[in-house]
Amino acid sequence: MIDFQHVNKRYAGGYEALTDITFSVERGELAFFTGHSGAGKSTLLKMIAAIERPTSGNIFVGQQNISALKRSAIPYLRRNLGLIFQEQRILLDRNVFANVMLPLQVMGADSRTAAARVRAALDKVGLLDKEKANPITLSGGEKQRLCIARAVVHRPTILIADEPTASLDTGYAREIMAVFESFHQVGVTVLIATHDRMLLDATRSRVFELTQGKLAA
Ligand code: ADP
Numbered sequence: 001m002i003d004f005q006h007v008n009k010r011y012a013g014g015y016e017a018l019t020d021i022t023f024s025v026e027r028g029e030l031a032f033f034t035g036h037s038g039a040g041k042s043t044l045l046k047m048i049a050a051i052e053r054p055t056s057g058n059i060f061v062g063q064q065n066i067s068a069l070k071r072s073a074i075p076y077l078r079r080n081l082g083l084i085f086q087e088q089r090i091l092l093d094r095n096v097f098a099n100v101m102l103p104l105q106v107m108g109a110d111s112r113t114a115a116a117r118v119r120a121a122l123d124k125v126g127l128l129d130k131e132k133a134n135p136i137t138l139s140g141g142e143k144q145r146l147c148i149a150r151a152v153v154h155r156p157t158i159l160i161a162d163e164p165t166a167s168l169d170t171g172y173a174r175e176i177m178a179v180f181e182s183f184h185q186v187g188v189t190v191l192i193a194t195h196d197r198m199l200l201d202a203t204r205s206r207v208f209e210l211t212q213g214k215l216a217a
Protein backbone atom coordinates (compact mmCIF):
# COMPACT_ATOMS: atom_id res chain seq x y z
CA MET A 1 0.00 0.00 0.00
CA ILE A 2 2.78 2.38 0.97
CA ASP A 3 6.26 1.59 -0.18
CA PHE A 4 9.43 3.67 0.34
CA GLN A 5 12.48 2.62 -1.64
CA HIS A 6 15.82 4.23 -0.74
CA VAL A 7 14.24 7.60 -0.04
CA ASN A 8 16.42 10.58 0.84
CA LYS A 9 15.19 14.01 1.81
CA ARG A 10 17.50 17.01 1.91
CA TYR A 11 15.85 20.32 2.76
CA ALA A 12 16.79 23.53 1.00
CA GLY A 13 19.77 24.71 3.02
CA GLY A 14 21.32 21.26 2.87
CA TYR A 15 20.02 19.51 5.98
CA GLU A 16 19.49 15.81 5.32
CA ALA A 17 16.29 14.96 7.23
CA LEU A 18 15.94 11.39 5.93
CA THR A 19 18.62 8.98 4.72
CA ASP A 20 18.02 5.84 2.65
CA ILE A 21 14.54 5.05 3.99
CA THR A 22 13.13 1.72 2.82
CA PHE A 23 9.99 0.11 4.26
CA SER A 24 6.51 -0.91 3.29
CA VAL A 25 3.17 -0.85 5.05
CA GLU A 26 0.45 -3.27 3.95
CA ARG A 27 -3.09 -2.35 3.01
CA GLY A 28 -5.17 -2.22 6.20
CA GLU A 29 -2.14 -2.17 8.49
CA LEU A 30 -1.81 0.17 11.46
CA ALA A 31 1.82 1.24 11.95
CA PHE A 32 3.65 3.66 14.21
CA PHE A 33 6.68 5.83 13.53
CA THR A 34 8.66 6.93 16.54
CA GLY A 35 11.91 8.67 17.39
CA HIS A 36 13.12 11.83 19.07
CA SER A 37 12.02 15.29 18.04
CA GLY A 38 13.82 16.10 14.79
CA ALA A 39 14.28 12.43 13.82
CA GLY A 40 12.30 12.93 10.62
CA LYS A 41 8.84 11.56 11.48
CA SER A 42 6.86 14.52 10.13
CA THR A 43 9.01 14.73 7.03
CA LEU A 44 8.37 11.06 6.31
CA LEU A 45 4.58 11.36 6.72
CA LYS A 46 4.43 14.57 4.70
CA MET A 47 6.10 12.84 1.76
CA ILE A 48 3.23 10.35 1.55
CA ALA A 49 0.90 13.29 0.88
CA ALA A 50 3.42 15.04 -1.41
CA ILE A 51 3.54 17.96 1.04
CA GLU A 52 7.29 17.41 0.96
CA ARG A 53 8.97 15.74 -2.02
CA PRO A 54 11.88 13.28 -1.85
CA THR A 55 15.32 14.37 -3.03
CA SER A 56 15.90 10.85 -4.35
CA GLY A 57 14.33 7.39 -4.15
CA ASN A 58 10.82 6.17 -4.88
CA ILE A 59 7.57 6.35 -2.94
CA PHE A 60 4.58 4.25 -3.96
CA VAL A 61 1.10 4.93 -2.62
CA GLY A 62 -1.22 2.23 -3.89
CA GLN A 63 0.08 1.42 -7.36
CA GLN A 64 1.21 4.95 -8.02
CA ASN A 65 4.80 6.18 -7.87
CA ILE A 66 4.35 9.60 -6.33
CA SER A 67 8.04 10.56 -6.19
CA ALA A 68 7.78 12.77 -9.23
CA LEU A 69 4.04 13.34 -9.25
CA LYS A 70 2.89 16.32 -11.30
CA ARG A 71 1.53 19.20 -9.26
CA SER A 72 -1.83 18.83 -10.99
CA ALA A 73 -2.13 15.20 -9.81
CA ILE A 74 -1.61 15.97 -6.11
CA PRO A 75 -5.30 16.67 -5.32
CA TYR A 76 -6.19 13.21 -6.68
CA LEU A 77 -3.56 11.58 -4.47
CA ARG A 78 -4.95 13.44 -1.43
CA ARG A 79 -8.49 12.21 -2.05
CA ASN A 80 -7.27 8.83 -0.83
CA LEU A 81 -5.64 10.31 2.25
CA GLY A 82 -6.92 11.58 5.56
CA LEU A 83 -4.37 13.94 7.09
CA ILE A 84 -4.08 14.95 10.74
CA PHE A 85 -1.19 17.39 11.11
CA GLN A 86 -0.59 19.95 13.85
CA GLU A 87 -0.64 22.91 11.50
CA GLN A 88 -4.22 22.25 10.35
CA ARG A 89 -6.29 24.78 12.25
CA ILE A 90 -9.87 24.38 13.39
CA LEU A 91 -11.96 27.35 12.24
CA LEU A 92 -13.48 29.09 15.25
CA ASP A 93 -15.93 31.23 13.25
CA ARG A 94 -18.15 28.20 12.53
CA ASN A 95 -19.52 25.20 14.39
CA VAL A 96 -18.25 21.62 14.55
CA PHE A 97 -20.52 20.46 11.72
CA ALA A 98 -19.32 23.22 9.37
CA ASN A 99 -15.68 22.47 10.14
CA VAL A 100 -16.13 18.84 9.11
CA MET A 101 -18.18 19.85 6.06
CA LEU A 102 -15.41 22.08 4.70
CA PRO A 103 -13.28 19.46 2.91
CA LEU A 104 -16.39 18.11 1.15
CA GLN A 105 -17.33 21.61 0.01
CA VAL A 106 -13.84 22.07 -1.37
CA MET A 107 -14.25 18.81 -3.30
CA GLY A 108 -17.61 19.97 -4.61
CA ALA A 109 -19.73 17.24 -3.00
CA ASP A 110 -23.51 17.37 -3.34
CA SER A 111 -24.81 19.02 -0.17
CA ARG A 112 -27.33 16.37 0.87
CA THR A 113 -24.88 13.46 0.70
CA ALA A 114 -22.27 15.74 2.24
CA ALA A 115 -24.44 16.35 5.31
CA ALA A 116 -24.92 12.59 5.74
CA ARG A 117 -21.17 12.04 5.42
CA VAL A 118 -20.46 14.71 8.01
CA ARG A 119 -22.85 13.09 10.49
CA ALA A 120 -21.38 9.64 9.79
CA ALA A 121 -17.87 10.97 10.45
CA LEU A 122 -18.96 12.78 13.65
CA ASP A 123 -20.67 9.59 14.77
CA LYS A 124 -17.50 7.51 14.19
CA VAL A 125 -15.49 9.82 16.46
CA GLY A 126 -18.29 10.18 19.04
CA LEU A 127 -18.99 13.88 18.46
CA LEU A 128 -22.48 13.76 17.01
CA ASP A 129 -23.99 15.48 20.05
CA LYS A 130 -21.58 18.40 19.57
CA GLU A 131 -22.33 19.17 15.92
CA LYS A 132 -23.75 22.62 16.72
CA ALA A 133 -21.08 23.53 19.25
CA ASN A 134 -18.46 26.16 18.59
CA PRO A 135 -15.10 24.36 18.55
CA ILE A 136 -13.76 26.79 21.15
CA THR A 137 -16.00 25.08 23.73
CA LEU A 138 -14.54 21.60 23.08
CA SER A 139 -12.05 19.84 25.34
CA GLY A 140 -8.59 18.95 23.98
CA GLY A 141 -9.66 15.40 23.26
CA GLU A 142 -12.82 16.56 21.52
CA LYS A 143 -10.86 19.03 19.37
CA GLN A 144 -8.62 16.19 18.28
CA ARG A 145 -11.65 14.03 17.48
CA LEU A 146 -12.98 16.91 15.39
CA CYS A 147 -9.69 16.91 13.46
CA ILE A 148 -10.07 13.17 12.87
CA ALA A 149 -13.69 13.58 11.68
CA ARG A 150 -12.55 16.29 9.26
CA ALA A 151 -9.77 14.02 7.99
CA VAL A 152 -12.05 11.01 7.34
CA VAL A 153 -15.21 12.70 6.06
CA HIS A 154 -14.29 11.97 2.42
CA ARG A 155 -13.74 8.28 3.34
CA PRO A 156 -10.02 7.98 2.64
CA THR A 157 -8.34 4.58 2.46
CA ILE A 158 -5.22 5.85 4.26
CA LEU A 159 -5.17 7.87 7.49
CA ILE A 160 -1.99 9.71 8.49
CA ALA A 161 -1.60 11.37 11.88
CA ASP A 162 1.35 13.34 13.23
CA GLU A 163 1.56 13.29 17.05
CA PRO A 164 -2.22 13.03 17.46
CA THR A 165 -2.03 12.69 21.25
CA ALA A 166 0.50 15.47 21.86
CA SER A 167 -0.71 17.71 24.69
CA LEU A 168 -3.51 15.33 25.69
CA ASP A 169 -3.95 13.69 29.10
CA THR A 170 -3.62 9.90 29.23
CA GLY A 171 -7.39 9.32 29.25
CA TYR A 172 -7.96 11.47 26.19
CA ALA A 173 -4.96 9.89 24.46
CA ARG A 174 -6.51 6.45 24.96
CA GLU A 175 -9.81 7.67 23.49
CA ILE A 176 -8.04 9.04 20.44
CA MET A 177 -6.17 5.79 19.96
CA ALA A 178 -9.46 3.87 20.18
CA VAL A 179 -10.80 6.03 17.35
CA PHE A 180 -7.79 5.16 15.16
CA GLU A 181 -8.23 1.48 16.06
CA SER A 182 -11.85 1.63 14.91
CA PHE A 183 -10.80 2.91 11.48
CA HIS A 184 -8.09 0.27 11.31
CA GLN A 185 -10.76 -2.33 12.06
CA VAL A 186 -12.85 -1.35 9.02
CA GLY A 187 -9.83 -1.71 6.74
CA VAL A 188 -8.32 1.77 6.69
CA THR A 189 -4.50 1.86 6.55
CA VAL A 190 -3.37 3.98 9.52
CA LEU A 191 0.07 5.58 10.01
CA ILE A 192 0.79 7.42 13.25
CA ALA A 193 3.91 9.35 14.25
CA THR A 194 4.27 9.50 18.01
CA HIS A 195 6.74 9.52 20.86
CA ASP A 196 3.95 8.69 23.32
CA ARG A 197 5.33 5.67 25.23
CA MET A 198 1.85 4.79 26.47
CA LEU A 199 0.59 4.25 22.92
CA LEU A 200 3.70 2.36 21.85
CA ASP A 201 3.73 0.09 24.90
CA ALA A 202 0.06 -0.78 24.46
CA THR A 203 0.21 -1.71 20.78
CA ARG A 204 0.77 -4.98 18.98
CA SER A 205 1.23 -3.12 15.71
CA ARG A 206 4.55 -2.51 13.99
CA VAL A 207 6.68 0.33 15.27
CA PHE A 208 9.27 1.90 12.95
CA GLU A 209 12.02 3.73 14.81
CA LEU A 210 13.75 6.76 13.30
CA THR A 211 17.09 7.98 14.59
CA GLN A 212 18.52 11.11 12.98
CA GLY A 213 16.75 10.40 9.73
CA LYS A 214 17.61 6.71 9.56
CA LEU A 215 15.28 3.77 10.07
CA ALA A 216 16.45 1.13 12.56
CA ALA A 217 16.63 -2.38 11.10
P1 ADP B 1 10.17 14.99 13.73
O1 ADP B 1 8.79 14.99 13.16
O2 ADP B 1 10.69 13.62 14.02
O3 ADP B 1 10.31 15.91 14.91
P2 ADP B 1 10.88 16.51 11.36
O4 ADP B 1 10.58 15.68 10.18
O5 ADP B 1 9.93 17.58 11.73
O6 ADP B 1 11.17 15.56 12.62
O7 ADP B 1 12.29 17.21 11.15
C1 ADP B 1 13.45 16.47 10.77
C2 ADP B 1 14.59 17.44 10.57
O8 ADP B 1 14.36 18.22 9.41
C3 ADP B 1 14.77 18.43 11.72
O9 ADP B 1 16.14 18.63 11.93
C4 ADP B 1 14.11 19.67 11.21
O10 ADP B 1 14.69 20.82 11.78
C5 ADP B 1 14.38 19.60 9.73
N1 ADP B 1 13.31 20.27 8.97
C6 ADP B 1 11.99 20.01 9.04
N2 ADP B 1 11.31 20.79 8.19
C7 ADP B 1 12.21 21.57 7.57
C8 ADP B 1 12.15 22.60 6.58
N3 ADP B 1 10.98 22.95 6.04
N4 ADP B 1 13.31 23.17 6.18
C9 ADP B 1 14.48 22.80 6.71
N5 ADP B 1 14.62 21.85 7.64
C10 ADP B 1 13.52 21.24 8.07
Ligand code: ADP
Residues within 6 Å of the ligand: 120, 121, 124, 152, 153, 154, 155, 156, 157, 158, 186, 187, 188
Ligand atom coordinates in the same frame (compact mmCIF):
# COMPACT_ATOMS: atom_id res chain seq x y z
P1 ADP C 1 -19.52 1.79 6.56
O1 ADP C 1 -19.52 1.93 8.05
O2 ADP C 1 -20.04 3.03 5.90
O3 ADP C 1 -20.17 0.53 6.08
P2 ADP C 1 -17.22 0.42 5.54
O4 ADP C 1 -16.97 -0.52 6.64
O5 ADP C 1 -17.95 -0.03 4.32
O6 ADP C 1 -17.98 1.71 6.13
O7 ADP C 1 -15.83 1.04 5.10
C1 ADP C 1 -15.43 1.09 3.75
C2 ADP C 1 -14.41 2.19 3.60
O8 ADP C 1 -15.00 3.40 4.02
C3 ADP C 1 -13.17 2.01 4.42
O9 ADP C 1 -12.10 1.71 3.59
C4 ADP C 1 -12.93 3.34 5.07
O10 ADP C 1 -11.92 4.03 4.38
C5 ADP C 1 -14.12 4.12 4.86
N1 ADP C 1 -14.85 4.54 6.04
C6 ADP C 1 -15.65 3.82 6.82
N2 ADP C 1 -16.27 4.57 7.69
C7 ADP C 1 -15.88 5.83 7.45
C8 ADP C 1 -16.19 7.10 8.00
N3 ADP C 1 -17.06 7.30 8.97
N4 ADP C 1 -15.61 8.17 7.51
C9 ADP C 1 -14.76 8.03 6.53
N5 ADP C 1 -14.44 6.90 5.95
C10 ADP C 1 -14.98 5.80 6.40
